[in-house]
Amino acid sequence: MRKQSSAIRVAYNMLKELEKEKTRNPHAQIYHRLRQLFPKLPAKYIDSAIYKAKQYSTDKPVVFGGKRLFEKLCKNYLTGKVREKLKKQWKEKRQGTLISIGSKADKVNRLMRFEDLNGQLCLRITIGNREFIYAKVLREPSNNKDKGLTFMAMLLESWQTKNYIPHTVELKLRNGEVYGSVSFEIPTPEVKYTKESGVIAVYTNASPIHLAVAEVSKTGELLSYQTILGLSQNSKDHQEWILAHQLLDIAIQKGKAIAVENLKKLKKGMRRDGKAELRKKPHQWNAKKFLQKLKRVAMLK
Template sequence: MVFGGKRLFEKLCKNHLIGKAREKLKKQWRELRQGTLIGIGSKHKTAQGNLLLRFMELDGKLHLRITTGKREFIYAKVLREPSNSKDKWLTFMAMLLESWRTQSYFPYTVELKLRNGEVYGSVSFEIPMPEVKYTKENGVIAIDTNASPIHLAIAEVSKTGELLSYQTISLHNLLGLSQNSKDHQEWILAHQIVDLAIQKNKAIAIENLKKLKKGRRGDGKAKLRKILHQWNAKKLLQKLKRVAMIKGVEVIEVNPAYTSIIGMLKYAPQLSVDKDIAGAYVIGRRALGFKEDMPENYEKLLKDKAYLEFALKRYEEREKELIELIEKESNEYKRNALKSELRSVEDAKKLLTNLIQSLQSESSGCEGAYGRNPKQGRVERTALQSAWQVLRVALLFPILGRILPKDLSPLKQLLVEGVWDRVRHSNGLVPLEARGTVPIRDF
């Protein structure tokens, strides 16, 4: 029996290599022969999982404590990133952090190998598969990730779809941290959220984020791009799912399409909450199987051709203003921001123009944009699919004066009180003539 590999041993015995080539071969043989260290895991409290090769937190970063003698240790920094959402390293880190918190340790075996002067390690452990105890039968804790400002919006939703409580958690403390420290803080946060779900006896609802847009250079959103490059929402959600699996909490992933828009237009003004909490609320309702119908007064707005023409006129005026500002602006970054807004205005014009044309093309027997005339089926499906997007375009800038306003409370009059026609006329929103409009006043 030859330790270090039979082939390498035979090459060294032949003495056909000299100088650096032979030294390189000898180094490779020694690493295979002597460059392996194994520490067997232990459940004992004093061993804390592994007596000789133990993972520890040091200055907020993950290290491996290697025992070299009596009370003599080497602390090696662990460099490890999960390759995907199914990587078992996520599970191990979740279990490790939980064992530190509860001091209920689990055994794990560590094997270190020396290769080309660098130390590589592998960890073996048993993955617990607890029974799922906390399900959506009692409601959900819904989570919406947001980058501007960077925070989590958390909404507690009952099994019947009501909003019970909500809170926000700022994540600004993660920006500027090293990747190791950031991972550690995210693990702590994942445990806190799962513990909240256990306390409320509810499941967890999150968005199924497949691809995240991080922007592109020259889009006028440098600050947002910087945040998105420093923080990845998918990594936090991966940690959250892994901790929930270990603690027996059900996690429901939902399609994120239009959750923010529906929350912003429907529930933010109705419940007097900010748009991010409202978005989390929609995620929770979607996880519970509820469908979001458009309020009646919003449907009336999308059938009001006079108002849609007025909104289109507002965007055309804003487009002219932006073109003039871009020509005068000498600062490249400010000009890029204006160009980005101009693209949004152009997209809004297209949506409104398409809807107005669909209204004009309807037959006299059709019931409006959402009629049931079979000849108009194709147009109707297109309108239905983009209804919330068109509604956002038709409401926010023409009425509130901003593409993404912070205060959405003025929409409550239209949404809840059913005074769309009265508010529209009292605020001069209907064009006086085909060529002109009356300026908007604040509600």
């Protein structure tokens, strides 16, 4: 983070100078200079540093670390813990950035890659020549419109089809913890299947199996059904994504839409918050989270 943050500042200053000189192809000159200054920094991090530097406006002066924090630190009356806290915040903003730009030309994001390790989503971060660290991705979707769900659906699809998703990952240091953001293109969903040919009905509160799937004709006749057992604790989240893809494959094969129940309209006992034997099941199965995954996968099929 410190090395690339320094490279971003150098790239920005060089951009300002080369812009005054109206230099053609400034990227090549800046890249060559950064390679000399930061020989151990992977080449893709240098390219990403130049990309990040170009995001800043060269018309106005930029205070890396934040202008307001810098001005506060310049005040003499701030001492002790208050000053140390502000200094830490300023250093984190100034030195705590790491970004890796994804492109369609690359088969994968070479420096920051999402991987599944025993059911836990991790980000593999390159820190040197064939040197990596793995960071656990600790994030829960805020609601059913959360774009993180769409990215997870796209990611799992790419693992299965070996088709790369161009995405950019940026990490930032904040209060001693690392926060990340992912930029990617969301495909426009197309409606391919409707209930005119019948539906694949998904019931997430089946007891004691937890999930039931029924094929229904357009006139409401039951054609077939199957049940699915509960998920293991170790890789529950990953299995839910796999299951969502399996259900979509069934719907596509049958040429039918998927229908799910509205959890908000279920009776209290059926939501598993009224009966003692049903309250234990959310540990094995989370209907709301699974349906969120199912909707996101459906957008991509």
